[in-house]
Structures are given as C-alpha cells and as structure tokens.
Amino acid sequence: MAADQSILLCFFVSFFAFQIAAKNQKEALDALYKAKFFTNSIAADSSDFFVRNHVPDQNTDVLPTVEIYDQTGLKQQDKIERLPGQPPRVELSQYGGYVTVNKSAGRAFYYYFVESPENKASLPLLLWLNGGPGCSSLGYGAMGELGPFRAGSDGKTLFQNDFSWIHVANVLFLESPAGVGFSYSNTTSDYKNNGDKNTAKDNYAFLVNWLERFPEYKDRDFYISGESYAGHYVPQLAHVVFSHNKKAGKTIVNLKGIIIGNAVLNDETDQIGTYDFFASHALIADRTANDIKKYCDFSPNLTVQSPQCLAASKIAYSNIQVIDMYNIYYPLCLNSNLTHWPRKASVMNYDPCTDDYTYAYLNQAEVQRAMHANVTKLAHDWDLCNDVLKDWTDSASTIIPLLREFMDNGLRVWVFSGDTDGNVPITSTKDSIATMKLSVKKPWYPWFVHHEVGGYAEVYEGELTLATVRGAGHEVPSFQPRRALALITHFLEGTSLPPSSPSSHSS
Ligand SMILES: *[C@@H]1O[C@H](CO)[C@@H](O)[C@H](O)[C@H]1NC(C)=O
Ligand SMILES: *[C@@H]1O[C@H](CO)[C@@H](O)[C@H](O)[C@H]1NC(C)=O
Ligand SMILES: *[C@@H]1O[C@H](CO)[C@@H](O)[C@H](O)[C@H]1NC(C)=O
Ligand SMILES: *[C@@H]1O[C@H](CO)[C@@H](O)[C@H](O)[C@H]1NC(C)=O
Ligand SMILES: *[C@@H]1O[C@H](CO)[C@@H](O)[C@H](O)[C@H]1NC(C)=O
DSSP, rough: OHHHHHHHHHHHHTSSSSOOOOHHHHHHHHHHHHHHHOOOOOOOOOOSSOOOOSSOOOHHHHHOOOOOOTTTTTHHHHHEEEEEOOOOOOOOEEEEEEEEEEETTTEEEEEEOOOOOOTTTTSOEEEEEEOTBBIIIIIIIIIIISSSEEOOOOOEEEEETOOOOGTSSSEEEEEETTSSSOEEESSGGGGSSSSSSHHHHHHHHHHHHHHHGGGGGGGGOOEEEETTTTTHHHHHHHHHHHHHHHHHTOOOOOOEEEEEOOOOOOOHHHHHHHHHHHHHHTTOHHHHHHHHHHOOOOOOOOOOOOOOHHHHHHHHHHHHTTTOOOOSSSSOOOOOOOOEEEEEEETSSSOHHHHHHHHHHHHHHHHHHHHOOOOOOOOOOOOOOOOOOOOOOBOOOOOOOHHHHHHHHTTTTEEEEEEESSSSSSHHHHHHHHHOOOEEEEEEEEEEETTEEEEEEEEETTEEOOOOOOOOOOOOOOHOHHHHHHHHHHHTTTTTOOOOOTTTTOO
C-alpha cells in the first residue's frame, strides 16, 4: 500500500476526473460527495460510482423479505482460538466467520465478534459499522479504533487496546456491503449494485442470521454504532429492524438505540458546514468560503455547479490537500515501511501509519486462516477500503427523518463528533442537527472524563444527545481512546455525560 501522502495527492489531482479507487475512508466518502455534487459540472467528468437513478430519499421503503438459514454448529466453527501475534497473557472470547446473506447469489458477509472479558452474559450487544462506502469495520473499527488489539509496526504482532469498547459491551464488527474487506459475492454483478438500500437489506439479513448463530444474544439489549458514511448505514439498518419489529408485532431484534460519529447526516448542511470549518480553522481564506457560499448549491436535486463554484472549490482543495483531513492537527504517515521488530506502542500514542500495519497483518494467510476469513480465495487482496465496489446506486440526501422516527419511538439517539475532523466536521453536524429544530433540554455544557473536558454536549427533548469529543479526528477512538470509551459507556448506560468539575468527578 502506498504512503498516505501519495494517496492524498493522487486523489486530489483527480478531483475533477472522478475516480473511485478509494483506499481510505475519507477518499471513499469524498468520491461519493464529488459524484453527488460535482457530476456533470465539467464535460469530461462522468461518475461511474454514484448513479443518480433514484429519487434522493428512500427512507420509507417496502420491507425487504429476509431468508433465515440453518446455523447449526457454525458458531463453534467460528471460534478463534488465538490470533497470530496476540500478546501471550491475553485470553479473549473471539469469533470470526461468514454469514450468508443471500444464498442464491452466493453473498456472504464477514464478521469479527469479541465478547466482553468483564461480563459477557449481561452486557449489551453493540454492532459497529464503518463507512466509505467501501471501507472495512475490521480494518478501521476493530484494528484501528475500538477493538481489543492493534497491529504492531512489524505488521505481525498485536498489542492491546486498554480502552477497547469490549470493556462495556460485546462488540460485533461487520464488513459490509459485499466487496468490502473479506465480504464477497459469487455473483460479481452484485458489486455494481451496492447502494444504501441493498446495504440495509443485506445488513438486516446478516443480523437476523447472526442472531440464529448466537441465539444467546437474541433478547440482549442491542445498539448500533458507526461513523462517517455509516451515518447512513446505522439509521437505515435501525429503520429496517424497527419496521420488521413493528410489522411482526413483536421484538425480533431488541434494538434500544443508535450512536453515530462524524456522520453523514444531511448533504446540504454537511457540505456547507465543511467549508465553514475550513475557514474558521484558518485552512482556507474567508474569501474562498464566501465564494463557495455564494456560488455553490448543495441542495438535493442539483447536478450542475457553476464555474465560479468549481473555481472556489478548487482553491479550497489546493489549500487543504496537504494535511490530514481526518484530523487537521495530526501528522501524516511519512514512512509506511514495516519494521523488523515491533516498535513499543500504546493506543495513547497515535501512530499515523497504523493502517499500513493493519493491511500487512490482515493479508497474511496465517491470520486469515485463524480468523476463518477468505475461505473462497478471493481474487483481490484485503484492504481497508477497496475498489471492488464499482457503483453506488442510491444514496439518501438526508437521514434526518429516520432520526425523528427513532426519537418518536423511544430509541436512544446519540450523535457525536470529533472536533478536529475536517471531513465530516462538527460544524456540519451542528448545522444538520439544527435543521431538526429540537427543543433544548440541557443546554450546551462541557463534559468531563479523567479530570479534563472530554468535549461538549447538548441534550434535546426526545432523547437526542449531541456530543463532541475534544481533540479527536474523524475516527474518534483512534485519537482519543479514553474519551471515546467514556462516551460509549454513558451512551450504553443511558446516563448523561458528566458535567461535574474535575475536582469532584473522575473516571
Ligand atoms: C439475492 O440477490 C439477488 C441479486 O444478486 C437478488 O436478485 C435477489 O432478489 C436476492 N434475494 C433475496 C431473497 O433477497
Ligand atoms: C461461493 O462460491 C464458493 C465456490 O464455489 C463456495 O464455496 C461458497 O460457498 C460460495 N459462497 C456462498 C455464500 O454461497
Ligand atoms: C427533488 O426532486 C424530487 C423528485 O423529483 C422532489 O420530490 C423533491 O421535492 C425535490 N427536492 C428539492 C429540494 O427540490
Ligand atoms: C522503505 O523501504 C524501501 C525498500 O526497502 C526503501 O527503499 C526506502 O528507503 C524505505 N523508506 C524509508 C523512508 O525508510
Ligand atoms: C485471499 O486469498 C488469496 C489466495 O491466497 C489471496 O491472493 C488474496 O489476496 C486473498 N484475498 C483477501 C481479500 O484476503
């Protein structure tokens, strides 16, 4: 895998000649944004990836039918004894394997599941999804953010994440949709038919079949979490779960709430908020931001941008292309070479080259065997984000109506934001939530963890919490592991983030 920097350069050079070979989360999302907002703006720019062939919003679809397959004996087969390179004294209950989501097409999703070493029998079940589209929850979520292990700089050994979310939940990582990570389809045309709708449908098929395989979790409190473009996946899956429960008149999946971070929520405000963030953080000139406000139109049905808009966005991107947009204050990976021996590492010391170690680790045949992955010998390598997905057929312009639906029906809804992310920044999230015109229950306040401000929070009537995580970029648990663990702990417990002063409260 090339160094981050060359990835960034190659991406931004191709800004107006849209391509989809996205190798990281931000690129993948930007690719979709470009396709949505800048397609047809220039004659040569035709998007292969996002095909605008549906009405923008499809939040109220007919319910997909789902097939349940026999899962007898499969749980035992999925048990992972030890991962290669796992620290010697660490014992964990881990599983990995495939769940067929569509037998006739030969479509199967890969999952990695880690039970809590604390109290697996009573702690909730938490599903984590990364975005893209096209990015892996195993590569980012499990290995770079909130899972129990990170790969060392040798690409062979693992070290422990003391702030893993497995301390407060049994965590399920899913690679979705087909073509992402180890997940695949034997009907390769499926790779051209991925979109929001099919992803939600397959994710639901995965979930109900996984619960057949792990029936002890059927009645467990269940939460769905995710970041970035999973701002679509999480609510859309929750909507399908909710609708099936409602139609059946009983609880099929015991969904209690959702939590999404640096999430794509509402295209128009998400886009505008990005340029506000760039300008307010001195990454672009106010002049450029004003031009974008004046000349660009990010409303849902627009397909052609004015030349003035394109010129201003070009200036903006030339200003920001040289830094890490995931976290505007953090270093780039300058040397992605593996080391012979693993460097001493801790999750408290962010390493910008982690993705390269993960890539090396997960592409080893020995690791894939241990994890029961790649059993069909796929033709492509495993990657954090990949170019196996060819098109994205539908992408809602907003998921705000779904958040309202959940609030009206008593689900817990938390929206969080790492406040140094420039990709889906806090300004976007605030503007998107503001479109809901909610009544404030508990006005904006600093919340604390470990004697410091962990971020700020506001709670709204209807049980929606908006929380920032201070000093965190796009992948919040990578940049602020302790604050992220505090956040998820309070979310799962249903307690508000602590407003107490450092002297009276610590955690
Ligand atoms: C299985 O996937 C194919 C597309 O590959 C689709 O035509 C079919 O309807 C799907 N079956 C079910 C039960 O969803
Ligand atoms: C895909 O095809 C391979 C090879 O024929 C087969 O072993 C595998 O079970 C198929 N996958 C699914 C989900 O049916
Ligand atoms: C976009 O187009 C759809 C379908 O043509 C229409 O229902 C909707 O009102 C339009 N939205 C806006 C913001 O113009
Ligand atoms: C990385 O490894 C390559 C090949 O061994 C070598 O040529 C290059 O100098 C190394 N890069 C750095 C920054 O050490
Ligand atoms: C699967 O295994 C094949 C053969 O060993 C390998 O070439 C390929 O890169 C692997 N693909 C993935 C997605 O791990």
